[in-house]
Every structure is written in structure tokens, then in C-alpha cells.
Amino acid sequence: MSLAIAGNNNNNNNYNNETDRFALLDFKKQIYDPYGALSSWNDAIHFCNWVGITCGHHHRQRVIGLYLRGKGLGGNISPSIGNLSFLHSLDIANNSFHGKIPHEIGNLIRLQFIVLPNNTLEGELPTSLANCTRLRQIDFSYNKLVGKIPGEIPASLGNISSIQIISLNWNTLHGNIPKSFGQLTNLYSLGLSINNLSGMVPFSLYNLSSLEIISLAINQLHGSFPRDIGLTLPNLKRLAIGENLFSGRIPNSFSNISKLEVLSITDNSFVGPVPNNLGNLQNLQWLFIGENQFGTGEADNDLDFVDYLVNCTNLKILDANTNGFKGPLPNIKANLSTQLSMLLLGQNQIFGTIPLGIENLSNLTMLALEENFLEGNIPFVIGKLLKLQRLFFGGNRLSGQIPSAIGNLTLLYELHLEENNLNGSIPSSIGNCHQLQFLTLLSAEIPSSIGDCNSLEHLYMGGEVPTKGIFGNASAIFVNGNDKLCGGVAELHLLACTDHGSMKREKSHAFRIVLAIIGVLSYRDLFQATGGFSSANFIGSGSFDSVYKGIIDQDETIVAVKVLNLQNPRVYKSFIADCEALRNIRHRNLVKILTSCSSIDSKRKDFKALVYEFMPNRSLDDWLHLPVEAHNHSRNLNLLQRLNIAIDVASDLNYLHYNCHAPIGHCDLKPSNVLLDIDMIAHVSDFGLARLLLEPDDNSSETQTSTIGIKGSIGYATPEYGMGGRATIHGDVFSYGILLLEIFTGKRPTDQMFTDDLNLHNFAKAALPAHVMQILDPTFLSREKQTEEIEEVVTNRMEGPSHRTDQLQDCITSIIEIAVQCSMESPRERMRMNDVVRRLHLIKGKFS
Structure with missing residues (x-):
């Protein structure tokens, strides 16, 4: 039956009802339904009462809504869906539909909402959607659509003047944004994020004065902003183009976009300086400019734009990480909004001390100043930031003791103080931070080769490690390299806290193992340790090795010996390089390589093995x-x-x-x-x-x-x-x-x-x-x-x-x-x- 008959024969309700019922049943035939979500779709129940079906009031017993979000469904979308001629809304999000979006979907001339995200749909965007002139929302996000967004759009698409939302996020769409998008004069939200779009954004897009939201993040788009963007997009509220290939400068005209709330241009190639007149954007709430090249290398202070954000009284997030900014921290007390919840200035070239005015940012939940050149003490006023959840001060030149006031931060979730010049003991008050999940106090790094990971040579921290709160969870704290620390829970393998004059402090078990075997093992030692590599001590094998349980005679320490299969030439070539690199990796969740053995076996053949700590609970x-x-x-x-x-x-x-x-x-x-x-x-x-x-x-x-x-x-x-x-x-x-x-x-x-x-x-x-x-x-x-x-x-x-x-x-x-x-x-x-x-x-x- 043709769509024209089905859609216009309003005098025969039974006939039309049957059209909808047959369309739904045919739709069900192509669906994989492992959880029986559509079990009610049978002749015993009227289709208006089937799960996910809504029928209209004016056109009674005609399907106007199909809602099957998150039902665990799979299969194809049947072309028969095009026969639901009164359908207003189609929502099959969060399922596993695959195949192409049928061309017949363009027959749904009453359709206003089509929501298909989070499936595995393939193929190209159907151009037949041009017939759906009442569309308000299109969401094809999080699929596997391919091909180009139509560059040459039929004249009929120019009639989609009522489209209000187009969202094509999370796909693998290819091609450029078509110039004809500039004809959608009522478009207020354009979402094309997380695709594989390339090319330049057409300038006609910047002329759509109705646009309030532009989301093009995570693509391969390039180009620069037009100089008059602030005049052509006066209603813009959100602009998100992060993780692309954009370049150039932020035009001064941006200051005219008075309604702008979110500006996210992170991870591109924009260059500085950042315009000072961004401070005119009084509605600005989120400013993401991280991972660009705004540090010009010319000015003495690349951060002066921050001083002008004083008028942005609604600013909640400032992300300026990784830009090469240099200079001292700005006058935080005077010039940053007290509404600020996230201040991210890490991985720059900021020097000087942390200003006491930081205490005025009482709503901060995250403060990131890592990998700069900050000096001096951690200010005690940090303990007044009672909403703080994440604090990143690692990789600086901070000195002195950790202030005990940090114990006041009861909401703190992460605390990173690694690679500084801190000394003294760890304040036991940190144990009061009951939400704390990460505590990193690794000592300063001196890299000696590409394989080094935290070669902990500078040893500053000392004293007894507390056991209360987070200190009771060895997997959550990192204190490696601070050999003046003692005590703590047994899993940290620190020395016992005893009288400083005693020379009999017991070494940790792991340390004793290393001392016992490094540099003294040979093929004969490993042969004896494993009972002649006997089957009784065989643990398992892989593509390149066989593993045996071994016992070192000196203290009956149990180890795992991995004997490499040297018949594979690639193993032989990579053995030395990989061993040298991997022996420097230090993490509690890595199986430790205690030593390596390169020797000759009893048949005068090359023998190479790695010795690991033994894992009694197997794999x-x-x-x-x-x-x-x-x-x-x-x-x-x-x-x-x-x-x-x-x-x-x-x-x-x-x-x-x-x-x-x-x-x-x-x-x-x-x-x-x-x-x-x-x-x-x-x-x-x-x-x-x-x-x-x-x-x-x-x-x-x-x-x-x-x-x-x-x-x-x-x-x-x-x-x-x-x-x-x-x-x-x-x-x-x-x-x-x-x-x-x-x-x-x-x-x-x-x-x-x-x-x-x-x-x-x-x-x-x-x-x-x-x-x-x-x-x-x-x-x-x-x-x-x-x-x-x-x-x-x-x-x-x-x-x-x-x-x-x-x-x-x-x-x-x-x-x-x-x-x-x-x-x-x-x-x-x-x-x-x-x-x-x-x-x-x-x-x-x-x-x-």
C-alpha cells in the first residue's frame, strides 16, 4: 500500500489502523529481542497498548510515538517504519540497531523528533529527511554512520525551515559541512561533535544569526574564525570546537557575543595573545582554552588576560592548561570570580609563589597548578578551600612542610604533591580526609633514559607514615623514593619506625629479595631453583616463554622464572632493550622484575630468563x-x-x-x-x-x-x-x-x-x-x-x-x-x- 493511501484515507479508520499494526509487526520481525521487551506486541493486545507505543488523541488509534529507548534491542530498522504516517516521535536510542537508516523514513512527513543515538547504525545520512519539513530534532549520535553530510542538498531541503536541533555526534561521518547549512535560517543548535569531519567550516555557517549552540568538537576541521564573528552570531550561547585543527587568533569581536556562556576551544593550534576584552562577556561560565599555543613567547606576562576576567562574575571554569603561559600567578583575590569552581593552569611556565589570595576562591572544587616553576611553601590558607576535591601541585619547586590544614579538606578526593622539594613528616591530619582516594608524594624525578619512570633519587620526605584514613589503603597512596619514611601499613613495605641509633632495622621483604638475587643468578642457580625446570614447577606458557616456580636457597624466597623461547629471533633481539627499560618501571600493580639472566645452558646454548616476584593466587x-x-x-x-x-x-x-x-x-x-x-x-x-x-x-x-x-x-x-x-x-x-x-x-x-x-x-x-x-x-x-x-x-x-x-x-x-x-x-x-x-x-x- 502506498504512503499516499495510508496517509490520506482518513475516512477508513480500521484500514488505517491495520496499516499501523502491520508496519509495527514488520518492524518487529527484523528486531533481535533477547530480553523479550516486545513480548506484548501480539494480537491479544491492541497495538496502542503495546510497550513503547503512543497513539494520538485527535487521530485516535493512529501511532504518533514509538519509544523503545534502552530496551536491549538489535537488528535492522525495517523500511516499513515509513508507513507510520502519523508518527511524530521516533526514539530507539541506547540499543544495538545496525545496518542503514532506511530511505523510507523520509515518508514520515509529520515527524518532529528522530532520536537514534547510541546504536551501531551504518551507511550514509539519508537525504530523504529533506521531506520531513516539521522536524525539530535529529539525533544520530554515537553510531557508525559513514559518508559525507550532503554537500549538494536538494532544493526541497531548503524547506526544512523549522528544524531546531540537528545532532550527529559520536559517529564516523566523513566529509565537510555543506555550505547549504547556511540556508537553515531557523537553526539554533548544531551538534556534529566526535565525528571524522574534515575541511573548513563554511563561512555561511557563521552567518546564521539564529544559532545558539555550535558543537563541532573532536573532528579534523581546520581554518580560523572570521574577524566579525561577534557581529554575525549575536545569539550564540555555546561554542565547542575542541580537539580539531583550528588555528589563528581569537578575534576581538568575540566580546560582542554578550550571551556567550560556554567557549571551548581546547586542543587546537590557536595562538596568542588571548584578547583582554573577553572580560566583557558577563554571562561567560565556562572558558576552555587549554592545549593551544596562547603563550606568545614575547610578552613578559602572558596571563594578563586573567586580570580582565574580573567582570565575568559568573565564571565557574577556567581551563588554560598547557599553553606555554609564563609569568606569576594573577592577583587572584582581586580579579577572579568567587564563583569559580575549577582553576586549571597546569603545564605552563608560571613562576613565583602561590598567592594567599587563593583563599578567596571559596567555591573551588579543583585547583591544578602542576608542572610549573612555582616556589615557596604551600600556603596554610589552602585549608580554607573547604569544597576542594582535587588538588594538583606536583612537578614544581615547592618546599617546606605539608601544611596540616590540608586535613580540613574533608571533601578532598585527590592530592598530588609529587616531585617537589617538600620535607618533614606527613601530617596525620590528612587521615581526616575521608573521601581521599589518591595521595601522591613521589619524590623528585631525575630521568636518565627513555625507560625511566620516576627515578626517585631525591629523598626529602621523612618521618612516620600515618595509618588512619587513606593511609590504611596502600593502593591509594604513592610514597616511593622517600626512604626516610617509615611505618605505615605493611603493604607499603616501609622500614619500621625504630630508634634512630639502631642499625638493625628490618628491610622490607621485596627489598631483601632484590638484594638476595640481583647479580648472582646464573643458569645453574635457576636450574636448581626450579628443580631442573621440572613439570612439577611448571606454571604456564605463552607465545614466547615458559614460566616456572622457583625457590631461592638463601632464604627460600619463592620467585617466578620466565624462560624465553630464543627460537623466535624477535625475542632474542628485543630481550636486552626491553629488560633494561622495564626494570625501571615501578608501580605496585606491576609484577616486579627482580633480575634478568643471560647465560649459557647445559647444552652450551644461549639462555635468557626473567625472574619475577611470585604471585600465589595465580591469574x-x-x-x-x-x-x-x-x-x-x-x-x-x-x-x-x-x-x-x-x-x-x-x-x-x-x-x-x-x-x-x-x-x-x-x-x-x-x-x-x-x-x-x-x-x-x-x-x-x-x-x-x-x-x-x-x-x-x-x-x-x-x-x-x-x-x-x-x-x-x-x-x-x-x-x-x-x-x-x-x-x-x-x-x-x-x-x-x-x-x-x-x-x-x-x-x-x-x-x-x-x-x-x-x-x-x-x-x-x-x-x-x-x-x-x-x-x-x-x-x-x-x-x-x-x-x-x-x-x-x-x-x-x-x-x-x-x-x-x-x-x-x-x-x-x-x-x-x-x-x-x-x-x-x-x-x-x-x-x-x-x-x-x-x-x-x-x-x-x-x-x-
């Missing part, structure tokens, strides 16, 4: 997948154990990616490479494929120093590696996302259920948010159910669902969302590991 893979009878422990990891393991691994990757002299990629992250110590703390192992990555701005074709090819493991290796892509930290993020899904679903990415378009990522994504509990590891759910029942009995809460159940679902949903975002196919859409660590700690704190 995460064992706990997730081996049956209980295969080993002596139950594999029912509870929520906090799984979450702690996830945090441990994320913390390690964050360290490798961002806290080393050069970024390091693991390149083969999987459960069998995550080992668990006696306290169930996770340690990442097997750097046989690890790479030292060059800095991101290095343009050379050779981006790795190791010689081993990057393939990773099936199911965990990022898609771009399969297409010959170079190693980046984004590859580790993908592997981590898959690992995180496996930890909580108990399913390997190579499970036989994953065929065709269904994989572990899509399986989890389709379950969000309503069905997330249905995809969890059954052994995990069994243990959590037992815990919940015990709590209900103890607290007499047997009536109705427990509060813990709601907490559990919220917690799991947040974790799965992180995993899905990490394992996105496009590297540009994945999270950064530092954000992953922070979010997981927040989830843990909220659940606990």
Missing part, C-alpha cells in the same frame, strides 16, 4: 574460568574484589600511559596476564609485547623502540592493530574495556555465543541500562544474593527489595558503561585511563 583467568575443582580456592569473587582488581589494573595502565618519561603500551592485556598476590591485589604481567611509545607529537614512521610485532591476543587486541595500525595507548584502553566486561560478565570475548555482529561489547551495550543484571557472571550473582539475604535477616528487612540491590544495580550499570566506552571501535571515542581510574574509585566509594 585472574583462573579465578574467572577454571572450575572450582581445578584448584583449592573458590572462584566466586565478590563485587568489591572484582572492582578492586579492575582499579588495580586501571591504575597500572594509567601509570604506564601518563606517569612515565615516555608513554608505555602493554599491548597484550588479558586475564591471564593479570596475576593476584596473597592479598588479592592485582599485578599486571607479561610485557613480552610491551612498547615504549614515542611522544604523541612525534611524526616519525617508527613509533616503537621494541622489535616485537604487535598482535596481542584474539578478542582483546584492538581492531586497529588488525588493520596494521601503530601501537598507541588507545589500544590498551580497548583491551582494558574487554577485560572489564569479562570480569563482571564471566564471558570471554571468544565465547561461542559471539558470532556475526554480536560480540562482547555489543552484548553488554545492548543490556544497558535496564537489563544489566541479566548479563552478569552467575557465580558473582549467587555470592551477592547470599550476602544480601544475610544482611536482610540481620537487619529484619525481609519485606520488599533491599536497598543494597538498588545500590548493586547502580554500581554495575556504571561499571559496564565504562567498559563499553573503553571498548569502542574508534580509538577517538574511548576513555582515557586517568578518567577510568577516577570514575571507578568514585563508584567504589559510593557503593561502599
Whole structure:
């Protein structure tokens, strides 16, 4: 039946009703519905009462709304949807629909809202949407659409004068923004962020005086602002073009955009100076100009623009990180809004002292001044910023003691004071900061080679480490290199606090191991330690090695000995380089390489091995997948154990990616490479494929120093590696996302259920948010159910669902969302590991 008949035969309601019913049933036929969300779509119920269906009042029993957001659905969008001729709203967001958006969708001439984000839709943007002249909102965000936004738009598209919102975010669209967008004279919101758009933004776009929102962030667009932009866009409220290739200067005419609330141009190539007349923008709330080149190198003080922001009384965020700004900090007391919640001036060339006027910014939640040239003491008035949650002072020249007033900051979540010249003891008052999840006091770094990560040579901090509050969690504090510290919890492996005259202080266990074996092991020693590399001591094997349990005679210390397979020439060539680089990596969640052995075996052949600390609880893979009878422990990891393991691994990757002299990629992250110590703390192992990555701005074709090819493991290796892509930290993020899904679903990415378009990522994504509990590891759910029942009995809460159940679902949903975002196919859409660590700690704190 043609659309004309279906849409105009209003005298025959039964006929029209049948058209809608048949269209919906045909739509259902092409849908994968694993959770039975559409079970009500049957002949026993009138279609107006089906789940997700809304019928109209004026045209009774005609479908005007189709709402199937987050139902865990997959499959294709049937072309028959074009027969719902009275449809006003279509919302199938947050599912796993794939294939193309059907051309027939352009038949829906009454359509006002089409919302399809967070699916896996492919193909090009249908030009037939030009027929939908009543459209107000188009949202195709977070899909896999390809091709160009039509450059030559049919004349009929010029009739879409009532479009009010177009959002095409989170896709892989290609091509330039068409010049004909300038014809959409009623357009007030244009969102094209997180795509693969390229070319210049047409100047006609800047002439759309109706525009209030422009969002073009995270593309490959280039060009510069027109000089009169402030005159042609008088109604603009939000401009977000971060992470592109824009250049040039901010025109002075910007000061005429009096309604501007958000200006986000971070991570481009804009140059300075920053116009002082930005202070005229009295409605400005967010100013993101970080990661550009505004530091001119000419002026004595590149920060003078801050003095003129005094009139921006609504300013809440100022992000000017990484610009090469030089000069002293501005007169904060006089010239920055007291409404400011985030002040980010890190990674510049700011010198002088931290002004006492900082205390006036009483609403600050985040203060970042890291990696500058600041000197003097940390001012005691910092303790008056009672709303502060994150404080970054690392990488400066600050001296003196840590003020005890920091203990007043009860909302503090992160405290970074590393790589300064601080001395004295750690104030016990910091233990009062009950929200504190990260405390970094690493001593100053003296890099000696590309492999060095915090070569902790300058030792300033001393005294006893407290044990109250955050100090009771060894995974959350970093005090490496401060060998004058003592005490603390046992997991820190610090010296005991004893009388200064005593020379018999016991060394930590790890330190004794290193002293016992470095420089004295040979093939014969390792042969004896492993019982002749006997099968009884065999732990496991990989592509390039075999691992054995060994016992060092001197003090019966248990170690793991990894014997490399030298038949592979790439292993032989990379052995020395990788060992030298990796021995300098120091993190509590890395399996420590205690020493290496390069010798001759009993057959006079080359022998090379690495000696690691031993992990008695074997690998995460064992706990997730081996049956209980295969080993002596139950594999029912509870929520906090799984979450702690996830945090441990994320913390390690964050360290490798961002806290080393050069970024390091693991390149083969999987459960069998995550080992668990006696306290169930996770340690990442097997750097046989690890790479030292060059800095991101290095343009050379050779981006790795190791010689081993990057393939990773099936199911965990990022898609771009399969297409010959170079190693980046984004590859580790993908592997981590898959690992995180496996930890909580108990399913390997190579499970036989994953065929065709269904994989572990899509399986989890389709379950969000309503069905997330249905995809969890059954052994995990069994243990959590037992815990919940015990709590209900103890607290007499047997009536109705427990509060813990709601907490559990919220917690799991947040974790799965992180995993899905990490394992996105496009590297540009994945999270950064530092954000992953922070979010997981927040989830843990909220659940606990």
C-alpha cells in the first residue's frame, strides 16, 4: 500500500489502523529481542497498548510515538517504519540497531523528533529527511554512520525551515559541512561533535544569526574564525570546537557575543595573545582554552588576560592548561570570580609563589597548578578551600612542610604533591580526609633514559607514615623514593619506625629479595631453583616463554622464572632493550622484575630468563574460568574484589600511559596476564609485547623502540592493530574495556555465543541500562544474593527489595558503561585511563 493511501484515507479508520499494526509487526520481525521487551506486541493486545507505543488523541488509534529507548534491542530498522504516517516521535536510542537508516523514513512527513543515538547504525545520512519539513530534532549520535553530510542538498531541503536541533555526534561521518547549512535560517543548535569531519567550516555557517549552540568538537576541521564573528552570531550561547585543527587568533569581536556562556576551544593550534576584552562577556561560565599555543613567547606576562576576567562574575571554569603561559600567578583575590569552581593552569611556565589570595576562591572544587616553576611553601590558607576535591601541585619547586590544614579538606578526593622539594613528616591530619582516594608524594624525578619512570633519587620526605584514613589503603597512596619514611601499613613495605641509633632495622621483604638475587643468578642457580625446570614447577606458557616456580636457597624466597623461547629471533633481539627499560618501571600493580639472566645452558646454548616476584593466587583467568575443582580456592569473587582488581589494573595502565618519561603500551592485556598476590591485589604481567611509545607529537614512521610485532591476543587486541595500525595507548584502553566486561560478565570475548555482529561489547551495550543484571557472571550473582539475604535477616528487612540491590544495580550499570566506552571501535571515542581510574574509585566509594 502506498504512503499516499495510508496517509490520506482518513475516512477508513480500521484500514488505517491495520496499516499501523502491520508496519509495527514488520518492524518487529527484523528486531533481535533477547530480553523479550516486545513480548506484548501480539494480537491479544491492541497495538496502542503495546510497550513503547503512543497513539494520538485527535487521530485516535493512529501511532504518533514509538519509544523503545534502552530496551536491549538489535537488528535492522525495517523500511516499513515509513508507513507510520502519523508518527511524530521516533526514539530507539541506547540499543544495538545496525545496518542503514532506511530511505523510507523520509515518508514520515509529520515527524518532529528522530532520536537514534547510541546504536551501531551504518551507511550514509539519508537525504530523504529533506521531506520531513516539521522536524525539530535529529539525533544520530554515537553510531557508525559513514559518508559525507550532503554537500549538494536538494532544493526541497531548503524547506526544512523549522528544524531546531540537528545532532550527529559520536559517529564516523566523513566529509565537510555543506555550505547549504547556511540556508537553515531557523537553526539554533548544531551538534556534529566526535565525528571524522574534515575541511573548513563554511563561512555561511557563521552567518546564521539564529544559532545558539555550535558543537563541532573532536573532528579534523581546520581554518580560523572570521574577524566579525561577534557581529554575525549575536545569539550564540555555546561554542565547542575542541580537539580539531583550528588555528589563528581569537578575534576581538568575540566580546560582542554578550550571551556567550560556554567557549571551548581546547586542543587546537590557536595562538596568542588571548584578547583582554573577553572580560566583557558577563554571562561567560565556562572558558576552555587549554592545549593551544596562547603563550606568545614575547610578552613578559602572558596571563594578563586573567586580570580582565574580573567582570565575568559568573565564571565557574577556567581551563588554560598547557599553553606555554609564563609569568606569576594573577592577583587572584582581586580579579577572579568567587564563583569559580575549577582553576586549571597546569603545564605552563608560571613562576613565583602561590598567592594567599587563593583563599578567596571559596567555591573551588579543583585547583591544578602542576608542572610549573612555582616556589615557596604551600600556603596554610589552602585549608580554607573547604569544597576542594582535587588538588594538583606536583612537578614544581615547592618546599617546606605539608601544611596540616590540608586535613580540613574533608571533601578532598585527590592530592598530588609529587616531585617537589617538600620535607618533614606527613601530617596525620590528612587521615581526616575521608573521601581521599589518591595521595601522591613521589619524590623528585631525575630521568636518565627513555625507560625511566620516576627515578626517585631525591629523598626529602621523612618521618612516620600515618595509618588512619587513606593511609590504611596502600593502593591509594604513592610514597616511593622517600626512604626516610617509615611505618605505615605493611603493604607499603616501609622500614619500621625504630630508634634512630639502631642499625638493625628490618628491610622490607621485596627489598631483601632484590638484594638476595640481583647479580648472582646464573643458569645453574635457576636450574636448581626450579628443580631442573621440572613439570612439577611448571606454571604456564605463552607465545614466547615458559614460566616456572622457583625457590631461592638463601632464604627460600619463592620467585617466578620466565624462560624465553630464543627460537623466535624477535625475542632474542628485543630481550636486552626491553629488560633494561622495564626494570625501571615501578608501580605496585606491576609484577616486579627482580633480575634478568643471560647465560649459557647445559647444552652450551644461549639462555635468557626473567625472574619475577611470585604471585600465589595465580591469574585472574583462573579465578574467572577454571572450575572450582581445578584448584583449592573458590572462584566466586565478590563485587568489591572484582572492582578492586579492575582499579588495580586501571591504575597500572594509567601509570604506564601518563606517569612515565615516555608513554608505555602493554599491548597484550588479558586475564591471564593479570596475576593476584596473597592479598588479592592485582599485578599486571607479561610485557613480552610491551612498547615504549614515542611522544604523541612525534611524526616519525617508527613509533616503537621494541622489535616485537604487535598482535596481542584474539578478542582483546584492538581492531586497529588488525588493520596494521601503530601501537598507541588507545589500544590498551580497548583491551582494558574487554577485560572489564569479562570480569563482571564471566564471558570471554571468544565465547561461542559471539558470532556475526554480536560480540562482547555489543552484548553488554545492548543490556544497558535496564537489563544489566541479566548479563552478569552467575557465580558473582549467587555470592551477592547470599550476602544480601544475610544482611536482610540481620537487619529484619525481609519485606520488599533491599536497598543494597538498588545500590548493586547502580554500581554495575556504571561499571559496564565504562567498559563499553573503553571498548569502542574508534580509538577517538574511548576513555582515557586517568578518567577510568577516577570514575571507578568514585563508584567504589559510593557503593561502599
